Amino acid sequence: MASPCSECRAKLETPLACGDCGVLMEVPNGPGAAQPTPFELLALETAMAIDPEMAKKRLRRYTRLVHPDFYAMAGDEQRARAEAHNARLNAAYDLVIDDMARADWLVLHLGGPTEKELGAMPQSFLMEVMEWNEILEENAPGSQCLANLTEELRQHRDGLMGSVTAALTPLPEAGAPVLQDVRKLLNALRYVDRALARATGAAAAH
Amino acid sequence: MGYIELDVLDNQPKRVVIGIDLGTTNSLPAIWKDGRPEVLRIEGEPALVPSVVHVRNDGTAIVGRTARAQALDDPEHTIHSVKRFMGQSLSDVDPAVLDRLPYSVTETDRGLVQINVHDKSFSPQELSALILREVAAQASVAMGGAEIMSAVITVPAYFDDAQRQATRDAARLAGIEVLRIVNEPTAASLAYGLDQRKEGNVAVFDLGGGTFDVSILSIEDGIFQVLSTNGDTHLGGDDVDAVLMDMIRQEAEGSAKPSTFDDPSYRQGARLASEKAKIALSSKPEAELVLSLPEFGVNVRKRITREEFDAAITPLVDRSIKSCAQALEDAGLETKDIDEVVLVGGSTRIPLVRAQVEQFFGRTPHTELNPDEVVALGAAAQAEILMGGSRDILLMDVTPLSLGLETVGGAAEKLVQRNSRIPCSITEGFTTYVDGQTAIEFHVLQGEREMAADCRSLGRFKLTGIPPMPAGLAKVGVKFHLDADGILTVTAKEESSGQTASIEVKPSHGLTEEEVDVMLQQSFDNAKRDFEERRRVDLIAEIGTMLRHTEANLDVAREHLDRESVEDLEEAIAAAKAAGKSIELDEVQAARDVLDRATIPLAAVLMDGVVKQAVAGKKLGDV
Numbered sequence: 001m002a003s004p005c006s007e008c009r010a011k012l013e014t015p016l017a018c019g020d021c022g023v024l025m026e027v028p029n030g031p032g033a034a035q036p037t038p039f040e041l042l043a044l045e046t047a048m049a050i051d052p053e054m055a056k057k058r059l060r061r062y063t064r065l066v067h068p069d070f071y072a073m074a075g076d077e078q079r080a081r082a083e084a085h086n087a088r089l090n091a092a093y094d095l096v097i098d099d100m101a102r103a104d105w106l107v108l109h110l111g112g113p114t115e116k117e118l119g120a121m122p123q124s125f126l127m128e129v130m131e132w133n134e135i136l137e138e139n140a141p142g143s144q145c146l147a148n149l150t151e152e153l154r155q156h157r158d159g160l161m162g163s164v165t166a167a168l169t170p171l172p173e174a175g176a177p178v179l180q181d182v183r184k185l186l187n188a189l190r191y192v193d194r195a196l197a198r199a200t201g202a203a204a205a206h
Numbered sequence: 207m208g209y210i211e212l213d214v215l216d217n218q219p220k221r222v223v224i225g226i227d228l229g230t231t232n233s234l235p236a237i238w239k240d241g242r243p244e245v246l247r248i249e250g251e252p253a254l255v256p257s258v259v260h261v262r263n264d265g266t267a268i269v270g271r272t273a274r275a276q277a278l279d280d281p282e283h284t285i286h287s288v289k290r291f292m293g294q295s296l297s298d299v300d301p302a303v304l305d306r307l308p309y310s311v312t313e314t315d316r317g318l319v320q321i322n323v324h325d326k327s328f329s330p331q332e333l334s335a336l337i338l339r340e341v342a343a344q345a346s347v348a349m350g351g352a353e354i355m356s357a358v359i360t361v362p363a364y365f366d367d368a369q370r371q372a373t374r375d376a377a378r379l380a381g382i383e384v385l386r387i388v389n390e391p392t393a394a395s396l397a398y399g400l401d402q403r404k405e406g407n408v409a410v411f412d413l414g415g416g417t418f419d420v421s422i423l424s425i426e427d428g429i430f431q432v433l434s435t436n437g438d439t440h441l442g443g444d445d446v447d448a449v450l451m452d453m454i455r456q457e458a459e460g461s462a463k464p465s466t467f468d469d470p471s472y473r474q475g476a477r478l479a480s481e482k483a484k485i486a487l488s489s490k491p492e493a494e495l496v497l498s499l500p501e502f503g504v505n506v507r508k509r510i511t512r513e514e515f516d517a518a519i520t521p522l523v524d525r526s527i528k529s530c531a532q533a534l535e536d537a538g539l540e541t542k543d544i545d546e547v548v549l550v551g552g553s554t555r556i557p558l559v560r561a562q563v564e565q566f567f568g569r570t571p572h573t574e575l576n577p578d579e580v581v582a583l584g585a586a587a588q589a590e591i592l593m594g595g596s597r598d599i600l601l602m603d604v605t606p607l608s609l610g611l612e613t614v615g616g617a618a619e620k621l622v623q624r625n626s627r628i629p630c631s632i633t634e635g636f637t638t639y640v641d642g643q644t645a646i647e648f649h650v651l652q653g654e655r656e657m658a659a660d661c662r663s664l665g666r667f668k669l670t671g672i673p674p675m676p677a678g679l680a681k682v683g684v685k686f687h688l689d690a691d692g693i694l695t696v697t698a699k700e701e702s703s704g705q706t707a708s709i710e711v712k713p714s715h716g717l718t719e720e721e722v723d724v725m726l727q728q729s730f731d732n733a734k735r736d737f738e739e740r741r742r743v744d745l746i747a748e749i750g751t752m753l754r755h756t757e758a759n760l761d762v763a764r765e766h767l768d769r770e771s772v773e774d775l776e777e778a779i780a781a782a783k784a785a786g787k788s789i790e791l792d793e794v795q796a797a798r799d800v801l802d803r804a805t806i807p808l809a810a811v812l813m814d815g816v817v818k819q820a821v822a823g824k825k826l827g828d829v
Contacts, residue, residue: 060429060602067600068629068690072385072592083689087631094626 013043014058016085017065024066024081027088038092038105048106048168052097059093100193103164103186110172112179118187125188132195150199157192160185223356223385223593224345225393225585226338228373230289230416230442231552233257233337234579235345235357236586238595243397243586245579246348252579253344259333260284261323269340281308281474283323287444288337290416291319291330292376293368293715300440305467306451308474318715331372331717332725335379342382356383358589360581362417363389364437364606366652367664367694368715374693375722385592387691390414391421392432392603393584394550398575399425400587400599406545407433409533411563411571412581413526414551416442420530422537422544431602434536434625436529441522443484443553449518450480450510454495457506466502475499479506487515488555516558523562530566536625547571550580603628605692611684612649612658621686624654628688636682642674646682650696663714669698742791745798749782752798756805762815763808771807778804 005012010020015036017024039046042058071082095101139145167182225236233255235246246253260273261283276284296313304311310322320327342354361373370387377384391410405425412419419437423430454476466472479497486493497506549571563571590596605628610620621632646669653661672680681701688694764772778801785797
């Protein structure tokens with residue numbers, strides 16, 4: 001990566017556009033083309049631990065370069081490119097800022113297993129999930145029971161995500177066995193997040 | 207008038223782009239001038255166009271103030287609040303709303319709302335186009351005749367795809383290029399931010415004539431980033447009027463005949479009386495609902511106090527506050543994080559609304575900017591950005607509602623979450639589930655509900671031309687792209703074969719491409735007809751003048767001209783008199799031309815006489 005600007009040869013921060021001359025770069029598209037990664041698009045180090053404030057700053061800075069508002073008079077082709085670039089940038093930020101999406105992407109990027117490959121969960125964990133579901137079904141929104149469960153789930157989540165971050169920091173080698181462990185943690189996290197959404201969603205509704 | 211700037215190089219008028227607030231009750235143009243947005247004015251008054259269309263007996267339409275003046279005299283043919291029907295099916299509309307309308311609303315064979323006036327039916331888009339055209343005309347007058355070709359048009363942030371598309375179609379029908387559709391609260395925040403030069407988290411509470419929006423924004427370094435938005439496209443001043451209309455009806459019920467309440471005159475009268483009392487209650491502790499229609503046995507004079515009014519509209523205000531809570535939660539903020547609250551829309555003049563907003567956010571809302579003008583001002587500022595005038599300011603907006611597809615079980619699978627930043631693209635993979643399947647049907651949905659049936663149907667499309675292969679092998683990528691206007695485009699392709707597949711989209715609530723084309727053609731035809739009609743009337747007037755002049759000098763002609771010329775003239779006069787009653791432009795034009803030619807010899811004689819008279823008694827050198 002890090003090819004210079006096609007117009008003024010300045011060093012590029014983001015592969016989407018040149019911060020010096022403001023020209024929108026051509027970004028490879030279509031199957032087989034090597035697409036810039038979400039981290040590259042935002043000029044962030046590829047890592048599990050990120051600085052959300054920095055990510056937000058980069059989003060805003062690069063949106064200033066690619067937002068279609070600035071290409072309204074530039075003709076259809078440039079306008080379409082700005083639309084596509086801005087959409088890419090938005091997608092990159094959404095992925096980078098979301099811990100689950102970020103971890104999932106890193107595992108796949110490093111050649112680790114997919115969600116389905118390690119989809120089978122241990123019996124003991126599934127029993128736990130069933131207990132949460134029971135509490136979710138039997139208790140009225142706003143009840144103390146649900147509040148307790150929400151707190152428990154939050155702590156559970158923090159613990160699991162802490163393990164994920166630790167395992168991915170520093171970033172393991174491609175294909176490292178630890179990626180298997182991370183995938184298992186992420187699969188467990190999906191159950192926790194689903195229960196958490198039900199618990200807080202139930203609390204928020206009406 | 208200093209608005210038309212000339213480009214020195216090619217001496218062409220510069221492209222004029224205005225901002226238009228296309229409101230439920232009023233519409234208003236604004237423009238960027240001397241480094242700031244300003245409302246366009248005619249003789250010092252804002253070039254405000256009431257969003258009212260009146261259709262006369264002869265089928266011609268008038269728009270704005272003169273149309274609104276017909277509301278009581280001809281309620282059946284005077285259309286207000288058409289914005290509420292944009293992109294809607296009749297089944298989307300609350301039947302109670304229809305029961306209060308003085309004009310007739312039915313559905314097309316596709317179930318879309320149509321408004322019936324005399325024996326013609328109009329789509330909401332066509333009526334909105336008439337309003338937009340009038341706004342552009344007023345703007346043009348305000349700018350000394352500059353032609354308005356392009357505009358930034360605002361819509362409620364909570365408008366769904368069909369409603370946005372309908373707005374775009376209306377502009378197309380009006381012959382206006384839409385540079386951008388901007389969300390009203392976002393536009394308002396832009397005008398506010400530019401005016402007050404403040405930064406931080408801002409809540410914009412926009413309660414207009416027919417729609418309600420709340421947006422939470424972060425303003426930082428000239429970037430206006432919308433964090434979340436919420437609202438209700440059927441909540442506004444019209445609903446407050448409806449509460450008072452119901453009170454009038456209760457009072458009248460005893461004495462009036464039951465059929466009274468279906469009568470357009472009653473409905474319009476009750477609506478206007480309610481509106482009047484509502485406005486009075488914003489500044490006075492009590493008001494009177496007065497409606498006197500002796501022909502129906504209606505004689506209502508009901509005193510209503512602010513307390514009674516507040517109690518009656520509390521459910522409406524509560525709905526808006528609930529939206530505020532949801533918007534805050536979606537933004538990940540609490541009320542203490544909000545630095546400023548900005549009020550937009552005429553309905554925020556209602557004291558209860560102000561009090562509730564203040565109580566909810568725990569701070570006094572901003573009211574420095576005129577709530578009726580701030581949206582148009584923001585639209586003009588956005589027009590300036592789009593024209594390349596400023597790169598310091600940037601709007602980052604979001605889509606108000608989630609987008610998805612119906613799955614096999616009838617559930618709604620969300621591909622784009624609400625409050626996603628736009629523009630935005632998501633591609634999702636699909637495959638066939640029957641051997642040899644060559645087509646897949648998709649049902650595009652918008653909304654937050656779990657089941658497809660509870661979401662808004664945006665359209666169905668069918669991907670055909672998938673090469674036959676065993677089930678599960680085809681790889682179809684469906685791409686949702688939301689552009690900066692918040693309008694969705696869906697594309698799909700089969701990737702494993704490289705064969706092109708084609709898509710056929712059927713909008714559920716919008717006009718099809720062909721319908722827009724037909725309407726455009728009709729509006730051209732109408733414009734042509736209008737032009738021809740005016741030309742015919744002008745010609746008949748011209749013939750009249752020519753006839754008067756010719757007949758007055760007929761004796762002179764008989765005296766001085768040869769017989770043939772006199773006969774020609776007499777024939778031409780007879781033909782011109784007949785043509786004066788003709789409705790065919792061609793006939794009138796021909797008769798006028800014949801008369802014109804036949805009068806040439808007479809004109810020469812008369813001219814001669816004039817010259818002789820003029821030079822009589824003068825020496826040649828004086829001439």
